[in-house]
Amino acid sequence: MTEIILPDLSSIYLGNIMDATIGNYSIVISLVEKYQFDEIPKYENCHYELFPTEKISIPIYENMHDFNDLLNYYLYDDYSVFIHCYSGQTLSPAFIIGYLMIEYNFQYYEAYNFLVERYKKNIYVDYYFGCSSIEREMESLGLRKIKKN
Secondary structure, eight states, rough: OOOOOOOOOTEEEOOOTGGGGGGOOOEEEEEEOOHHHHOOOOOOOOOOEEEOGGGGGGGHHHHHOOOHHHHHHHHHHHOOOOEEEESSHHHHHHHHHHHHHSSSOOHHHHHHHHHHHHHOOOEEEEETTTTHHHHHHHHHHOOOOOOOO
């Protein structure tokens, strides 16, 4: 029997653009437009990263590798990472769902349910919001078989 290893997301925080102004995090990864990013008050003890705007329309498979590399870089060094989009309910959770799908081989619904349970907040990430393309791409590359419900 294969042991299932659940990810430790205790260093990852999700929220909206206003939550990013709190400044209690080591790293802030922004999934917003540059003009919105420029309006966030910056704190000296925090590093701010604007994920490239052209890569945030939907979390398709190719874009996820850049995001996952960035997130893993900071998590490896034990930073607390705050990830936000404008509302905190769509894009940032979608990227974490994509992260779970690729890094931990979660199915979309497993990742979605895991995220909702972990963060106890309203998350509005539709399966067709890029996540279905991640599953199809992983299947086409032979990285996993899609489970049929």
